[in-house]
Amino acid sequence: NAGVMQNPRHLVRRRGQEARLRCSPMKGHSHVYWYRQLPEEGLKFMVYLQKENIIDESGMPKERFSAEFPKEGPSILRIQQVVRGDSAAYFCASSPASGTGDGQPQHFGDGTRLSIL
């Protein structure tokens, strides 16, 4: 999974605190996706961003969650006032263009494991 860099790898927060997860896409990739994975489950789509634009946030909870991909710097997934149910692995993926077919799969980072005390 070299290429898509996520940090931190592990993050511990107390209930009510804020969590910030960072993702730097692969070089040359301008499309970023965030997914959440609960234990023993598959990944669930959260949001799709391009530089300075949110394209689709249909998988994001309506409250407390936000994402951005600024012109400069990494993409950020922000969770405000965290609760125990936010504990999960959060994965970022990137691609050179939208879509998954025709030889342009999404490349994933190794995730951030968020634990809420």
Add this chain to the structure above:
Amino acid sequence: LAKTTQPISMDSYEGQEVNITCSHNNIATNDYITWYQQFPSQGPRFIIQGYKTKVTNEVASLFIPADRKSSTLSLPRVSLSDTAVYYCLVGDPGSYQLTFGKGTKLSVIP
């Protein structure tokens, strides 16, 4: 999105060929079939993708029958390091929302 069904788990001995079959009865005309591999504490890694017949790369082969209602991922001569969860995904190439099921947990035994 086409629903996929694959075995929850499989065991295999080292050196054997492993075939994991995925059913996708309502696959659409434009859908591709993609397989990802995920090791513990890592993100999914793209293995192979195909539309019909057979696709082969340095890691695996993907067999897709003419009706495309199923597909089989074939891993030749597995080793302990192939122990992982394997996900079958079906979707339109223009779709960016990857839908992961629970996958197949492959355990390779020495």
